Amino acid sequence: MDLELTPLLHQAQQATPANRAAALAAIVAVLMRSQRLGRPGPEAPDNPVYQALRDRLQQQMLVAATAAVEQYQGDHGAVSEWSTVVQATALQAALTDDQLKQLALEAQRHPARSPQRQHALTQLIEAIRRSGRLAHPHRSKFTPAFYDLLYEEALNQTLTYVCRKIENYDPERGTAQKFMNWVNFRLDRQILDCRREFNEQETQELPNLNDLEAIAAPSPETPSLAHTVRDYIATDPDDQFRTTHIRHHPEASFQAIALARFGERSWEDIAQEYAIKVPTLSSFFQRCCDKFAPQFQRLL
């Protein structure tokens, strides 16, 4: 997208006022192409709700791009920053409370789980996030880092609530009759709920992928799980893991396969040893795990 935008932006900046409109229209076309909001679902390609949203977005993209065209500095990397700002500005302007309400009503119109409702809810969630209309209550009560974590969690739960309980939304309710009042009311309560569930001392920083790589020390709390299950399978007190085997292959018992897996042997390796195909072996193992699951759970 950036590669396409760069020459268009130069063109718009250097164009005469008369030619500038054509360059701006081309910029808006590029921006709209990557925009999911306002896209109709596969079931109803000409649904007027999405068409109206798309038209509004397109108008606001033009307004935002026109206002920002002179601010583009032309240096490397600036173009993606420019387009991010323009899109965010346009979305906030386009996504009025009434637009959000229309999406909510569209979701309500279709039965739960229907592809039409799912599409409307996906659009609604994205629209809520991009609208700039989400409140940030209780901010002063927490350190900024902890508040960010709480807020993110509370917002996740709020959006799940919006999706699952969209029937509860009553457009006639409240004096202002604003859709976002319904969402923000829930968000406020959810933040307080999350604060009860997670405390600041225990919740420092969430690990990233590198932190997971660094996990090396066995955790002290329950180091015995692997050993407990392994010992139980090896001891086989009820004589069931040894006797459960692949049809016509008494040597390929659940016990033998499980112990081989604990020894980090690959499926291919085990398959070769018993001259049994990997799919047969692995699906037998999976069925056994399912079958013996209640017994393993009793060990934990």
Added chain:
Amino acid sequence: MNDLSNLSAASLPLALTAHRRAQDFQRRHSVPAVQKRVYLNTLAAYAGATYLERRGYDIDWSASYSHDPAQQMLLDVADVMVSGVGRLECRPVLPGASAIAIPAAVSSDRIAYLAIYLDASLRQATLLGFTATRPVPTGDVTSIPLSDLQSPEMLGSFLAQQATEAMPVRLSRWLQQTVETGWQAVADTVAELTAPSPTFAWRSGAAAETGGTDAADSSPQPVPQVGQSKSIVLGTGAAAVTVTLLVGLLPQGPDELEIWVQLSPAVGQTRLPTALRLAILDAADVAVMQAEARDTEAIQLKFVAAIAEQFSVQVVLGDRTYTERFEV
């Protein structure tokens, strides 16, 4: 992939709940490789579950292997059991990967595999797409290129279709007296049956409760302990033909069942329609057994299947077909 605005609609922040759950499960394990695997699988399952919950589906965590520490250790699992739909596997996809990796031991029993991209910060999950094609494992891991996935937008209609398609009839549960609606115990209908073929005599439900000993007394031939029947209608309107499908079970050891499948004429009829075909299809929908009626009273097929194995019963008359899925 560089166009993030395109992905954001299917993205989900991984916040406190997701990470706490992952940490709690991770702490149950002691092998570093398993700890890491469990952490990532838990995040992927959380993301997949939230995605599905937001679309109106319920997750049965108690039936999801990904939330059972013993299963986490035995298997590389990230499944979520979706009520009324089935088991979906949420495979984590890490930065730089161009394929989803499906471990051999999660290759059966899944209705679809979701590719869940986890970014390097582990703070954002993105549903990249899904595949409903069940891989046939040849090695430890089967790779499915991300470019072969169906788009996330198609998941809604795929799930709706899965939910309306009947769940397979669970035969093992019949032994515990849990029978799907639409089936009738054969003990109730045995009197209505027109002379069953000699090799297919039904034992009454009462006899089944007394155990295996009386089987030897009443008949030298083992007969199904449990039998259920249902009427099936082929075609519609005036051309519709009704026949009775009977399924009997005879346990063979701890995890195998002998399964008897029979077609009998509908009540009041004495013969099956000529050229009526009965077929057993395996999990890949390949016919493994067939029988055809030629002015006969009943046709039947008998076979042995292991626990969790899936098969379908197909009844064909001309261009009319009836199929029912079963899981042992």
